[in-house]
Amino acid sequence: MHSNSRLLMFIIFFLSLPFFLKAEDNHCIIQRQSDSVFILKNARVTLKGPEIIASTGKIARAWKLTGQGLQTISLQDLRKKREFAVSNPKAVCDWDLPGAINDTSTAEWLKTTVSEDDDEGFSNRHLQIISEFRYPYAKLMLQYVVWVYPDAVGMRTQIRVKAMPGFDPVNIKDDEGIENRFGNNMATPGPRCDYLPLNFKAENQRRYWGYYNNPGGRHDPSRLMLEEKIVTGYPLFLTEDNDWASGISVEYNQGSEGVCVVKESPKCVNQKAHYTGSFYSSPIGLSVTGWGLSAKEILPERYRECWATWIILWDGGNDGMQLALKKFDRARYPVFPDRDMFLLSNTWGPANPDGAQFTDENYLMKEIPALANVGVELMQIDDGWQKGGRFSDAKGFTPKYKNGWKDLKAKADEYKLRFGLWATAQYVTTEELRKNVDELGFVSWKMDFDHLKDRKDYEDRTQKYRDVMKYAPMKTQFTLCPEYDDPRYGWYYFKEYGSIYFQNIQEGLPEHLTMVPYQVLMQHWLMSKYFNSNKLQVLLQNPKRSNGDRSDAPLHSHSYCFAMGLPFVPCFFQSAQYLDSAGTRELKDFIALYKRYRKSMFTAYTFPIGHQPDNESWSGFQMVSEEGLKDNYLLLFREINNQEAMRKVKLKFLAGKMIKVSNLKTGQIFxxxxxxxxxCEFSIKHPADFLLLKYEVIAN
Structure with missing residues (x-):
């Protein structure tokens, strides 16, 4: 039968189904045009015959039901009335599974449901669309899931899959491949999880970016955390493949607008993790591969989730792309200041190199009042507090102290200090996590030494973190550690549980971890480009105790080094007992100043400005509020080898505008x-000094 005739018969069958609306568990099965519109604030989902149209109020994407699945037929920026999808898409289905599902596979549509959802409180509220299909020859059930957030600049898509009786995984291709063509090794796609019929014949460029795993191994200036590559040239005649990036931005009109696509997966530049796939830009559009599970992991008893994909529309050049990405990231991973905003210490900070000595009860009893005195709010006890094992083999997460938590908790309560604890992600149990939260009242967990080798590992961690956080809402959260070159979490995944732990920074041992201020600032600056800073816990070391033979840290002030962490989740990775009196006064005063403005910094969007830090430049961060008019901040550093007391710095989103600026350290207003x-021109009199400014827009 001709494909068009088959499609026509399928549409007639679809429209002739029994028409009814069934409400179940806060969702509705959509089968009647008069009842096919669902609204959540400015988000809207419409089912119109064989089409699904999803709108956030700012962008819209439409799919057509085909005999093979769902096919994207439109991708619009509603604000600019800009259509990014070409007509007559070449792929008849947005997904495939080589060896099982292809463009000729028969898909039996079963139902489409729309519900209002928030992922059990781990995401912002959204409309969730689930379209369910049966592939009779492949013996697979598939759900295509779309999250539509009101007023968002993007959408999230995800595949879920389940085996039917008789499913055979043997001939299914799980991953990307290599094919030798006339002596050249060419990449061949693995399972496709999303497809956009973008126009690669029009003028465009492709920007790929990703962050590295194992940040503790990337301290020297040659090992940047961010990998970014812009590819020019059009039309595309051959397929352009990329297997290291977490995101691609397809940029049109001299880079002024475009489509950003992000893998919500543990992919890192140097760690592909579990079937995270690639991007394929080709004459027929953009394909995103990487289901995140092997065919052998597809189960008959339940659906398993694949890696999700974000599709984000933006304008305003690269600055606008950064902002759009960060806004959608925050829709997906909400900000909870009451849960996640705090100034913590970690006892491993003064390690040389073993920090277990600082888990001794006598030391902690002295550290509690010293931390409270400078303004630290949470003391996190690292490896050594538990009764069983050390490092990656640690088990038995009950306190080793004579009276358990009783004496330390009483001391901490006296000084209004909360607790954090270290644990091994693989071995700590849900019961141990809950028990420690019960006894301490609040625990911020540092989860270390994870190794996520298969889909079961990811599901186990997800279940563990969710169970504990639902058990103690707003009384616990997790900081996930990506140290070492093992498959772990990546940078766009698992952030609903807290934040991502950044680089270990030490006083002098191990040698490669010695704190060098400009190298720390450099990596913070790079991370803030395509990552929301309030989801990154950064470690701030004592410059006066850093080894002067390997660092110029002793030539910098305490406040300069602490300020490098203000846009992030600052971790006081040092001992308050080891501060001298001058350092204590300096930090106490500066932390008190910071706390006056912390919440609006924490909820702002942070961007890197100035020059990439290299120890002789002006560099810094711009923190932009949601509205962008008030409660914005500038943090500018004049590095130690810089010779310019005045410098013009390029600011974002402020061209041609008048701003009122307040110097928060001096009180000066200009x-x-x-x-x-x-x-905009600024002045810093001395090298190794900085400005902390607040600004508001007063006129164009």
Whole structure:
């Protein structure tokens, strides 16, 4: 039968189904056009015959039901009335599974449901669309899931899959492949999880980016955390493949607008993790591969989730792309200041190199009042507090102390200090996590030494973290550690549970971890480009105790080094007992100042500005509030080898505007006109000093 005739018969069958609306568990099965519109604030989902149209109020994506599944037929920026999808898409289904599902496979549509959901409180509220299909020849059941957030600049898609009786995984291709063509090794796609019929014939460029795993191994200036590559040239005649990036931005009109696609997976530049796939830009559009599970992991008793994909529309050049990405990231991973905003210490900070000595009860009893004195709010006890084992073999997570937590908890309560604890992600049990939260009242967990080798590992961690957080809402959260080159979490995944732990920074041992201020600032600056800073816990070391033979840290002030962490989740990775009196006063005063403005910094969007830190430049961060008019901040560093007391810095989103600027350290207030190119002049008298400024827009 001709494919068009088959499609016509399928549509007639679809429209002739019994028409009814069934409400179950806060969701509705959609089968009647008069009842096919679902609204959540400005988000809207419409089922119109064989089409699904999803709108956030700012962007819209439409799919057509085909005999093979769902096919994207439109991708629109509603604000600019810009259509990014080409007509007549070449792929008849947005997904495939080589060896089982392809463009000729028969898909039996079963139902489409729409519900209001928030992922058990781990995401913002959204409309969830689930379209369910049966593939009779492949013996597979498949759900295509779309999350539509009101007023978001993007959408999230995900495949879930389940085996039917008789399913055979033997001939299914799980991963990307290599094919030798006339002596050249060419990449061949693995399972496709999303497809966008983008126009690669029009003028465009492709920007790929990703962050590295094992940040503790990337301290020297040659090992940047961010990998970014811009590929120019159009039309595309051959397929352009990329297997290291977490994101691609397809940029049109000289880079002023485009489509950003992100893998919600543990993919890192140097760690592909579990079947995280690739991007394929080709004459027929953009394919995203990587289901995140092997065919042998497809179960008959329940659906298993694949890696999700974000599709984000943006304008305003690369600055606008960064903002759009961060806004959608925050829709997916909400900000909970009451749960996640705190200034913590970690007892491993003064390690040389073993920090277990600082888990001794006598030391902790002295550290509690010293931390409270400088303004630290949470003391996290690292490896050594538990009764069983050390490092990656640690088990038995009950306190080793004579009276358990009783004496330490009483001391901490006296000084209004909360607790954090270290644990091995693989071995700590849900019961142990709950028990410690019960006894301490609040625990921020540092989860270490994980190794996520298969889909079961990811599901086990997800279940563990969710169970504990639902058991003690707002009384616990997790900081996930990506140290070492093992498959762990990546940078766009698992952030609903807290934040991601960044680089270990030490005083002098191990040698490669010695704190060098400009190298720390450099990596923080790079991380803030495509990552929301309030989801990154950064470690701030004592510059006066750093080894002066391997670092110029002793030439910097305490407040300069602490300020490098202000846009993030700052971790006081040092001992308050080891501060001298001058250092204590300096940090106490500066932390008190920081706390006055912390919440609006924490909820702002942070961007890198100035020059990439290299120890002789002006560099820093711009923190932009949701509205962008008030409660914005500038944090500018004049590095130690810089010779310029005045410098014009290019600011974001402020070209041609008048701003009122307050120096938070001195109280000085001044007015600045930002140039049409976004440049604004500032003054820092001395090297190795910084400005902390607040600004508001007062006129264009």
């Amino acid at each position: 007015i600045r006109k930002v140039g049409n190119a976004g440049l």
